[in-house]
Amino acid sequence: MEDCLAKKMEITVSEAEKRTGRNAMNIQETYTAYLIETRAVESQIEGQCAPVESLWRRYSEFELLRNYLSVTYPHIVVPPLPEKRADFVWHKLSADNMDPDFVERRRIGLENFLLRVASHPVLCQDKIFYAFLMKEGGWKEMVNETGFQLKADSRLKALNATFRVKNPDKRFTELKHYSDELQSVISHLLRVRARVADRLYGVYKVHGNYGRVFSEWSAIEKEMGDGLQSAGHHMDVYAASIDDILEEEEHYADQLKEYLFYAEALRAVCRKHELMQYDLEMAAQDLTSKKQQCEELATGTVRTFSLKGMTSKLFGQETPEQREAKIKVLEEQIREGEEQLKSKNLEGRDFVKSAWADIERFKEQKNHDLKEALISYAVMQISMCKKGIQVWTNAKECFSKM
């Protein structure tokens, strides 16, 4: 952690701007660009302020960066990006991507993403990441030149592997199960929370009607008039307070959302493992069958049904020379296969080791972050209640003066 980039450099996503431009298909479109500012930390210690470097990036470039990182480091739980579209909204929040509140929350999310990558012991050292922060022009080309897209595993292959793996690592299976459950529980939570927020909003706002009625009523009263009027004012304050309260809660929701998406990243690591395992099993199976074939040819016995056996029965046996040639080829293949299997095994073991290390790191991070999030949520609730107490106490005082 001492070497990670975050310690050496201040990174912020400080602004967001609406832009129009022409996209790849030469069609006019509107998008939002985000300003990334970086500043080296060391010189600040000497009392000087290092110059701030900055460049603009849009969301799709962030996506490209993340895809690159996911493919290049499949054993790492790569931090997620903030949501592309607004989900889990309660009715007052806009679902529009151009809405200033949404853009603002996305800006914070993007900054958070960069900070997470920069604090990761492995990811922060990646050159492409560094270039993302520093090199405005030509970055996209640089990424594409790495050819990472070729390394990406096809979805279909991954799905296949899930079903066919014979000896999955138990820990990964459990982890995958956990990440599925986590995803489901957090999305449920976010959905219900949105509904709760909606309802709470309703309760508060209706109290505003009291304000109006009290005001009207106070007009016809004599002694009670003043008290009613001021109480009505407090009701208005109460009704208005819900807007700030719910905005704060959105922040909590965003923290939960990050881990919702993190669950997806976790699952990706498990999938990668499954794929590797499947590959390994296929390779081993292949080797076994080749060895068997070799043996059969050498000894001339046919143990199992094979096309060779069939054809030799039908068309007659081959010449010893032909057989020799075949055996040589097979032996070569077997040697290659054994090499491959060895390296695959090694790869697999390395993967498991490094993946598991990162998973442990992730678990700690998750527990720490979520605990903090829950605490701040509780603090929010308490402050909301204190405000409620305040308003009603004021109202009570007004009433007592009636």
Place this chain on the structure above:
Amino acid sequence: AASAPKPLPSSGPKSLREMPHPLATSSSEEMGPALTPSPDLLLPRSIADKDLSLPNGTPVDTSSPASSSSLLNRLQLDDDLDVETRDLFVTVDDPKKHVCTMETYITYRVTTKTTRAEFDLPEYSVRRRYQDFDWLKNKLEESQPTHLIPPLPEKFVVKGVVDRFSEEFVETRRKALDKFLKRITDHPVLSFNEHFNVFLTAKDLNAYKKQGMALLSKMGESVKYVTGGYKLRSRPLEFAAIGDYLDTFSLKLGTIDRIAQRIIKEQLEYLVELREYGPVYSTWGGLEVELSEPLEGVSACIGNCCTALEELSEDMTEDFLPVLREYILYAESMKNVLKKRDQVQAEYEAKLEAVALKREDRPKVPTDVEKCQDRVECFNADLKADMERWQNNKRQDFRQLLMGMADKNIQYYEKVCVT
């Protein structure tokens, strides 16, 4: 001897407190009002000890038994009613269900403690059912038509879904009946009404009820007013103002009632969502290891919030809403009294005209009418003042209640236990 017909004080839109005591207007033969109240009359004690006569020498008309004591009591009412000066206490409690062959109904125990001479015993305890209260109210309206009779809780349950014998309903009704009797008790005239006395004391009310139906009306017992046929010339401004006030008042209360109901409804819907919200944290807690404790904690707290919110809604429904409705009913009955007053005035005016036309000098029915009207004005003023005070205190009580509930809600929140 009855005093000459006096003009109606139409003093313009003054506060009712400032309105001079009608009996204080100096007697003049013309119709022009002179409205300076005699300072003597406003001192309660002095009058109570003297002959009951007006400062201008005209003896008070004692033809109706109610008016003399009414004058006395009216003046005594200026003192705040302390517990020490009260001599009559009534309570309604202990509801019981009775199952008979014909019907099932609830009775309430009515307990009376008193030192008044009008009562034979210092203590009474009788059982009454809603019908009996209704009878009492009707009798009071008949016998004291110029007074504001407190409202009774509604006879029929409109919603239809509420169970007549459910605990909440019975309790709400009991409280309202208790309040009804207490208001009568506090009233200087109504509390001396003989029907009220019988209601509080008779072992067998039904027998008395039957008896009462056969009686002829005694003088002063039931003054019949002719409804209709008389058109009102001009309503004195203060009564018009009261009428307007009551209209707006009922309107506003109605609105508040609707708002409160809406809030309760929204709160209940909020509650529904909260009830789903809490358990999700529990589920999540089951998934986690280190986080399971805090997550369970959050879940539990949300559960507590649900309970507190439920209590809040219940209390609002049981205590706050019924009182709003009660006051709306009160406003209704007050408006009826105003209408009667209008009728009385109309009759008086018509008769006055008739007298003027015939040039007769005999004081006639109008005197009585006028007297009644004076009383109306008196008591109206009093009761309105009372109502303000009551309203004041009631509202305080409610708000305190509501706030107390909000407080409880909040205290539960504060128990959020996250490490």
